[in-house]
Amino acid sequence: xxxxxxxxxxxxxxxxxxxxxxxxxxxxxxxxxxxxxxxxxxxxxxxxxxxxxxxxxxxxxxxxxxxxxxxxxxxxxxxxxxxxxxxxxxxxxxxxxxxxxxxxxxxxxxxxxxxxxxxxxxxxxxxxxxxxxxxxxxxxxxxxxxxxxxxxxxxxxxxxxxxxxxxxxxxxxxxxxxxxxxxxxxxxxxxxxxxxxxxxxxxxxxxxxxxxxxxxxxxxxxxxxxxxxxxxxxxxxxxxxxxxxxxxxxxxxxxxxxxxxxxxxxxxxxxxxxxxxxxxxxxxxxxxxxxxxxxxxxxxxxxxxxxxxxxxxxxxxxxxxxxxxxxxxxxxxxxxxxxxxxxxxxxxxxxxxxxxxxxxxxxxxxx
Amino acid sequence: xxxxxxxxxxxxxxxxxxxxxxxxxxxxxxxxxxxxxxxxxxxxxxxxxxxxxxxxxxxxxxxxxxxxxxxxxxxxxxxxxxxxxxxxxxxxxxxxxxxxxxxxxxxxxxxxxxxxxxxxxxxxxxxxxxxxxxxxxxxxxxxxxxxxxxxxxxxxxxxxxxxxxxxxxxxxxxxxxxxxxxxxxxxxxxxxxxxxxxxxxxxxxxxxxxxxxxxxxxxxxxxxxxxxxxxxxxxxxxxxxxxxxxxxxxxxxxxxxxxxxxxxxxxxxxxxxxxxxxxxxxxxxxxxxxxxxxxxxxxxxxxxx
Numbered sequence: 001x002x003x004x005x006x007x008x009x010x011x012x013x014x015x016x017x018x019x020x021x022x023x024x025x026x027x028x029x030x031x032x033x034x035x036x037x038x039x040x041x042x043x044x045x046x047x048x049x050x051x052x053x054x055x056x057x058x059x060x061x062x063x064x065x066x067x068x069x070x071x072x073x074x075x076x077x078x079x080x081x082x083x084x085x086x087x088x089x090x091x092x093x094x095x096x097x098x099x100x101x102x103x104x105x106x107x108x109x110x111x112x113x114x115x116x117x118x119x120x121x122x123x124x125x126x127x128x129x130x131x132x133x134x135x136x137x138x139x140x141x142x143x144x145x146x147x148x149x150x151x152x153x154x155x156x157x158x159x160x161x162x163x164x165x166x167x168x169x170x171x172x173x174x175x176x177x178x179x180x181x182x183x184x185x186x187x188x189x190x191x192x193x194x195x196x197x198x199x200x201x202x203x204x205x206x207x208x209x210x211x212x213x214x215x216x217x218x219x220x221x222x223x224x225x226x227x228x229x230x231x232x233x234x235x236x237x238x239x240x241x242x243x244x245x246x247x248x249x250x251x252x253x254x255x256x257x258x259x260x261x262x263x264x265x266x267x268x269x270x271x272x273x274x275x276x277x278x279x280x281x282x283x284x285x286x287x288x289x290x291x292x293x294x295x296x297x298x299x300x301x302x303x304x305x306x307x308x309x310x311x312x313x314x315x316x317x318x319x320x321x322x323x324x325x326x327x328x329x330x331x332x333x334x335x336x337x338x339x340x341x342x343x344x345x346x347x348x349x350x351x352x353x354x355x356x357x358x359x360x361x362x363x364x365x366x367x
Numbered sequence: 368x369x370x371x372x373x374x375x376x377x378x379x380x381x382x383x384x385x386x387x388x389x390x391x392x393x394x395x396x397x398x399x400x401x402x403x404x405x406x407x408x409x410x411x412x413x414x415x416x417x418x419x420x421x422x423x424x425x426x427x428x429x430x431x432x433x434x435x436x437x438x439x440x441x442x443x444x445x446x447x448x449x450x451x452x453x454x455x456x457x458x459x460x461x462x463x464x465x466x467x468x469x470x471x472x473x474x475x476x477x478x479x480x481x482x483x484x485x486x487x488x489x490x491x492x493x494x495x496x497x498x499x500x501x502x503x504x505x506x507x508x509x510x511x512x513x514x515x516x517x518x519x520x521x522x523x524x525x526x527x528x529x530x531x532x533x534x535x536x537x538x539x540x541x542x543x544x545x546x547x548x549x550x551x552x553x554x555x556x557x558x559x560x561x562x563x564x565x566x567x568x569x570x571x572x573x574x575x576x577x578x579x580x581x582x583x584x585x586x587x588x589x590x591x592x593x594x595x596x597x598x599x600x601x602x603x604x605x606x607x608x609x610x611x612x613x614x615x616x617x618x619x620x621x622x623x624x625x626x627x628x629x630x631x632x633x634x635x636x637x638x639x640x641x642x643x644x645x646x647x648x649x650x651x652x653x654x655x656x657x658x659x660x661x662x663x664x665x666x667x668x669x670x671x672x
Binding site for chain 1: 381415418419420421422439442443445446447449451452453454455456457458462465466467469470471472514
């Protein structure tokens with residue numbers, strides 16, 4: 001068939017150009033893994049062994065028992081014993097501690113009299129995320145410590161965290177990061193390739209040959225599709241290798257949805273390239289339209305359920321949303337494939353729309 | 368017989384400027400036609416409309432009876448060599464030829480046979496694995512021509528094929544063009560060089576988007592109703608400045624230490640009389656294509672004014 005011959009000609013030429021230009025390969029294969037590692041280690045929300053100073057003005061067996069239990073989990077670390085709360089402030093300013101626990105004199109006496117026995121937790125809230133975690137961990141440690149002391153049977157809340165018992169943020173982050181990184185790289189790859197033909201003048205030569213617009217679109221997509229899929233595999237592989245992300249579900253549906261997601265992102269890049277015809281503008285448009293939605297509107301950083309209605313509606317057309325859903329479901333939850341067809345349909349629809357739009361907007365005119 | 372290439376009342380504007388302003392032209396089978404004109408005359412825009420790369424604002428284009436803008440089949444039989452770099456500079460000669468061979472659906476054996484011949488004629492054979500971006504200007508142009516010839520088009524469009532090419536390579540390029548014209552190819556070549564115009568069967572002089580003269584080069588020159596002279600200056604070259612201003616001198620161009628002028632038909636004695644006073648002398652000479660071009664531009668501008 002002549003059509004396949006022309007598509008093959010273009011795809012083969014693209015492969016030659018990719019092989020000859022190491023920047024493309026670096027962008028496609030090294031960047032995703034690098035970004036994953038950078039974000040994976042950098043954007044970890046876990047803080048272990050939060051340093052807290054201790055001001056025990058009671059110095060009784062009760063206060064010592066409380067402190068022992070307070071620091072029992074290891075998430076909080078006693079960094080030093082002070083005699084005055086004012087010293088704790090000084091240590092906040094120099095950044096030595098993130099918090100302090102103060103047990104006032106008379107703590108044990110109040111307990112024995114069955115009166116409320118207040119203690120004080122001081123937290124450095126200059127960094128909100130850290131402060132919240134410190135406070136949360138301090139409260140839960142205290143609760144655990146106090147429960148033992150209550151004479152009446154307390155209402156006991158048992159929390160059991162499914163799928164990610166240690167609440168490690170890496171497990172939660174890697175699927176989101178994978179979608180984010182793959183989206184960025186895929187859109188950039190094709191955004192550059194068509195714009196480059198315009199800039200270098202090869203487009204007019206190409207348009208003078210029998211090749212059709214649809215054939216150009218498919219011929220351009222094929223090699224980058226392969227590259228994009230390798231990037232997905234690398235990112236998921238690195239997630240497993242460096243962050244211990246499991247694979248609990250069926251790889252089949254993951255592969256299918258990855259394929260459709262990459263295709264959609266490449267199609268988006270192609271559309272940008274067709275519309276802008278300029279590598280510089282295309283790069284910026286590609287970064288903006290892939291990076292922001294897949295970061296902010298995909299459920300990666302902010303849960304979709306917590307968004308205002310209008311934003312929730314916008315997320316419906318963000319493919320990263322469906323891909324992240326599939327990734328989390330397959331990697332962490334082990335959800336059966338039958339529950340993920342919704343994602344498949346949404347991703348397929350987006351990919352189809354992008355390819356049809358790029359072909360339709362592809363003007364076979366040079367002026 | 369139908370014209371192989373037909374342009375009728377062709378118009379194309381870019382904003383306020385009219386690049387092509389009503390061109391009528393017919394090329395017959397196997398004709399080598401030269402579109403001659405200075406930069407900005409509208410040559411490239413015309414070629415691009417012929418290749419279906421630009422839509423005309425008015426008039427129509429037909430290549431082998433079809434509209435190149437909408438007909439896909441025309442592209443199978445059309446060859447284009449653009450003026451600018453348009454091949455893949457990061458690919459080698461072989462890879463570029465391979466790409467275009469596949470686009471036109473050439474079989475492996477047929478491709479090898481044609482490439483072997485083209486490379487032999489253009490003497491590019493030793494450089495097959497060199498990247499297009501590393502070729503000299505002349506070698507690049509020969510490769511671009513080879514790529515345009517690979518599918519043996521019936522109609523070949525060449526936009527300034529020898530721009531920036533050394534004289535030896537220029538002759539080789541023209542030999543190659545002539546060879547394919549003898550094989551029945553219809554060729555339209557744009558060139559700013561007058562000597563190349565004279566190699567064509569017919570030429571069209573393009574000026575400000577209009578064809579101001581069309582015909583065989585020799586006939587066009589023969590038909591000049593004016594006379595061509597060389598001015599020999601006695602005292603010095605200062606008198607040349609004055610000659611430029613003579614009313615009957617239609618065109619003047621320095622040629623070495625002399626001045627070539629075109630004098631309005633029958634007014635030579637008048638010019639000689641004025642030259643006597645300045646110590647200059649007229650000597651009749653054969654008109655060339657360049658004289659023709661200058662005169663026709665002068666005519667066109669006279670009509671416009």
